[in-house]
Amino acid sequence: MPGFSSPAIILRRTAYAEYDTILDLLTLERGRITAMAKNARKSKKRFAGILEPFCCLDAVFTDPSARSGMTILKEAAMTAPFGAIRLNMEKVAYASYWSEMVNRWVKEDDTQSALFHLLHYVLFMLDSGKASHADLSILFQVRFMTLAGLFPGMAACRVCKTEIDRLSGSPTLYLDIARGGIVCHRCGGEGAGSQYRKPLSRGLVKQFLWVRETDLPQAERMRFTAAAREQGLAALEAFVTYHLAMEIKSLKVLQRIRHW
Ligand SMILES: [Zn+2]
Structure with missing residues (x-):
């Protein structure tokens, strides 16, 4: 299946259906995209701990499907977790503001x-x-x-x-x-x-x-x-x-x- 790979920063994460996650990402190669991570909340192994807001990934995506128009996240490896941000409310608030500006x-x-x-x-x-x-x-x-x-x-x-x-x-x-x-x-x-x-x-x-x-x-x-x-x-x-x-x-x- 054709697709593309790119560094990507997670701007927003939304739970979808029973087990899936929808991600808004800023990618280096294709600007902002919305992608679905299937079964991300079901399998502990599949994307373990890497689909957190503000994480930076090396990611592989499918092209948008002709039927649903949805891009699928196939594989991802974390390049920078930026985990200290998520431990501090004020840091989360600033990072969320910048991410929302970009996302919009x-x-x-x-x-x-x-x-x-x-x-x-x-x-x-x-x-x-x-x-x-x-x-x-x-x-x-x-x-x-x-x-x-x-x-x-x-x-x-x-x-x-x-x-x-x-x-x-x-x-x-x-x-x-x-x-x-x-x-x-x-x-x-x-x-x-x-x-x-x-x-x-x-x-x-x-x-x-x-x-x-x-x-x-x-x-x-x-x-x-x-x-x-x-x-x-x-x-x-x-x-x-x-x-x-x-x-x-x-x-x-x-x-x-x-x-x-
Ligand atoms: Zn003046």
């Missing part, structure tokens, strides 16, 4: 290799315990939005067109969610703090741009102050929700349980 945005058969490597990288770092969860989420969202072509314009005010570098002092800028970019302190005062307008310091805007353009391992070393972290996540999470035009369920959980 990437289309089937739309190869997104840079996004695959980005998701793998932040899961690896989250699992390692060597990075702040919030800083990883800033890194992921900034680079995800860039890959998705949705990154907000940050070089100049969207309204008066003044370049951010030419503003004097240390002005508070605003991320105007609906306009998809930065507005300056003169143009952005009205409606500040609303759901669609989030304050950002100029220093934080510069940090976003650096995180966006630098090599991944270097970008990951960027550290944010507690205030910048809170401001940055509030702006990015509002922006992601608005521009992906969807309610992201796992974000609500994350916002309820995370520690600052």
Whole structure:
């Protein structure tokens, strides 16, 4: 039977019928796919312990069947369990949010290799315990939005067109969610703090741009102050929700349980 093999990250797992499991996966070769693991919950041996959320696999799939349209997971070997993520509620919440963003945005058969490597990288770092969860989420969202072509314009005010570098002092800028970019302190005062307008310091805007353009391992070393972290996540999470035009369920959980 023809098919294909690919590294794959498990984005979501759903029980199906009596013994089967349905998986949403981000694959390196074919973007997002939905595949069925037959008898995964019946046989202890078949996929023992490897079909957990956020696991990275080397997997072999059938092509979608002509009759049901369903892709079948034939074989899988775990390449990275990322097991420490599943032992910590806040880590699970961040990983679930990133996975849901990917699952909702990437289309089937739309190869997104840079996004695959980005998701793998932040899961690896989250699992390692060597990075702040919030800083990883800033890194992921900034680079995800860039890959998705949705990154907000940050070089100049969207309204008066003044370049951010030419503003004097240390002005508070605003991320105007609906306009998809930065507005300056003169143009952005009205409606500040609303759901669609989030304050950002100029220093934080510069940090976003650096995180966006630098090599991944270097970008990951960027550290944010507690205030910048809170401001940055509030702006990015509002922006992601608005521009992906969807309610992201796992974000609500994350916002309820995370520690600052
Ligand atoms: Zn302006």
